[in-house]
Structures are given as C-alpha cells and as structure tokens.
Amino acid sequence: MSHNILSIAGTDPSGGAGIQADLKAFSALGGYGMTVVTALVAQTTTGVSEVHDVPAAFVRSQLDTLLTDVRVDAVKIGMLSNTEVIEVVAAAIDAYDLPNVVVDPVMVAKSGDRLLAADAVEALRTELLPRADLITPNLPEAADLLGEAEAADEAQMRSQAERLLALGPRRVLLKGGHLSGATSTDLLLSADAPAEVLTAERVSTTNTHGTGCTLSSAVAALRPQRPTWSQAVREAKDYLTEALRHADELEVGKGKGPVHHFHAWWGR
Numbered sequence: 001m002s003h004n005i006l007s008i009a010g011t012d013p014s015g016g017a018g019i020q021a022d023l024k025a026f027s028a029l030g031g032y033g034m035t036v037v038t039a040l041v042a043q044t045t046t047g048v049s050e051v052h053d054v055p056a057a058f059v060r061s062q063l064d065t066l067l068t069d070v071r072v073d074a075v076k077i078g079m080l081s082n083t084e085v086i087e088v089v090a091a092a093i094d095a096y097d098l099p100n101v102v103v104d105p106v107m108v109a110k111s112g113d114r115l116l117a118a119d120a121v122e123a124l125r126t127e128l129l130p131r132a133d134l135i136t137p138n139l140p141e142a143a144d145l146l147g148e149a150e151a152a153d154e155a156q157m158r159s160q161a162e163r164l165l166a167l168g169p170r171r172v173l174l175k176g177g178h179l180s181g182a183t184s185t186d187l188l189l190s191a192d193a194p195a196e197v198l199t200a201e202r203v204s205t206t207n208t209h210g211t212g213c214t215l216s217s218a219v220a221a222l223r224p225q226r227p228t229w230s231q232a233v234r235e236a237k238d239y240l241t242e243a244l245r246h247a248d249e250l251e252v253g254k255g256k257g258p259v260h261h262f263h264a265w266w267g268r
C-alpha cells in the first residue's frame, strides 16, 4: 500500500529546509509527497532575505482542493507565518479529520530570521498544539511556547516536555540539538507510554540547515509504515543522523549547508 504524506510549510530555494527538504525526506523514506505552500521564502544557506506570505484564503483553497480529492495518511506542518494561516490549518485538520499530524513549531530560522509572527505564538499554542499527534520543538521554541527560559540540561528538558504535553498534543519530541556535548539527545514524552531518551552521536559539521524539517518529515513519512510512534521517531532520528554524517559531501552554498537525504537512504 502506498502512503500519501502532506507537508504544509514554507519554501527554501536552496532546497535544504522547508517544503523542499520535506519532499526529499518523504521520497527517500518511501512516502508519496504532497505540499500546501504557506509562504514563499527568499532564503539560502546564509539566511533569509525576504518572506512573501501566501494569503490565508489561498492556503485554505490549496487545502480544500487537495483534500477533497486525495486521501492523506500523515501530515507534517512547518512554517505557518501568522495567526490567520494557523486558524485555516487547524480548521482543515478538523474538517478532514487528518491523521498522524506532526507539528514542527517553526518560529525562527537558524540564521535568526523570524518565520512566525511574534503575535502568532499564542495561536500556535492554543489552536494547533492540541490538534497534534506529535510536536517537535527545539529548545528555543519550547521556551517560547512555555514563556520560560531555555532548558540548559536534560533534567530541565524533561520538565519542559511535561509542561508542553499539558498544552494538549498527544506526544512531545523535545529536540536537544542546541545543547553541546558529544551526543545530541532528544526526549520523547507521551501521555500513554514511558518517556524515551533518544541519543545519537553529535556529528561534527556546520551543515545543519533543515535538520528540524528533515526530522519531522521523516517521522511523518515513517509513521504510517511503522506500528508505533516510538519506532517511527527512532528510525527518523537514525535517518537524520545518517543524513548529517554525509552532509559534507554536498557542495551547496557558502553558509550552513543542507543534510544529504539520498545518501542517508543508501546507507540504510
């Protein structure tokens, strides 16, 4: 059986993050990829120069057009720009009863540029988080969602993940990529299963553009093919680590380059 995986996100012309990264991960992991574009972003490995938001009504039009035709087996949600777009996406999750909803609460690109309006964090917290089967915040996003300081160690990550779970998502994957050390550790917390610590070797590379997009998309692609969320998340993390290990083989741009999707797949 084939699986249709939808990305609702913004673009990256350099192909390392956003919808372009999502499609690469879906394809490499055996999903049929589809997209609803929320924002056109002029960005590359060195940063964002301009953002052109797609009007919320046209995001709705893309969703309605697609979802009245095609069955969706999992959804990855990335950059949503503003409150209106968040409301449209939340309404579509309900109206079409979308399954396996993975929300990557994208707020700020690695370059420091904002991808979500500051006044839209509240809508993300109240409208989208409770509709998510899994959320995948990094440490600054977790802090922003909770209105707290950033976690500085694994113990603080654990207590923040618990408070994020209380905001309504079925599961939380809190990513520790922004901490330092020999390993890069994430925490998976859910209401109905024991907490899991996912540890991987910290790959020595500056080519980390789109790691968050890749991880959340890999989970969405794998979830319909695996019996549990835990299994999908663990394999997605392995996939990302492999893609990071081969990132330096690519020659893309002068800044933080992308991870290597297809090599990651060949390595499996």
Ligand SMILES: Nc1ncnc2c1ncn2[C@@H]1O[C@H](COP(=O)(O)OP(=O)(O)OP(=O)(O)O)[C@@H](O)[C@H]1O
Pocket: 109, 110, 137, 138, 139, 175, 176, 177, 178, 184, 185, 186, 200, 201, 202, 203, 204, 205, 208, 209, 210, 211, 212, 213, 215, 237, 240, 241, 244
């Ligand atoms: N150098 C690295 N080596 C191995 N894994 C890493 C490295 N950097 C990040 N990761 C992993 O990549 C995933 C994304 O991590 P991170 O916390 O950096 O998220 P992010 O900031 O959302 O990514 P992005 O900036 O692309 O949105 C996590 O699983 C994290 O553990």
Ligand SMILES: Cc1ncc(COP(=O)(O)O)c(N)n1
Pocket: 009, 010, 011, 012, 017, 018, 019, 041, 043, 078, 079, 106, 108, 109, 110, 111, 115, 208, 209, 210, 211, 212, 213
């Ligand atoms: C459209 C879009 N979505 C998400 C990210 C975050 O990825 P990163 O933090 O690695 O730049 C991005 N840069 N662009």
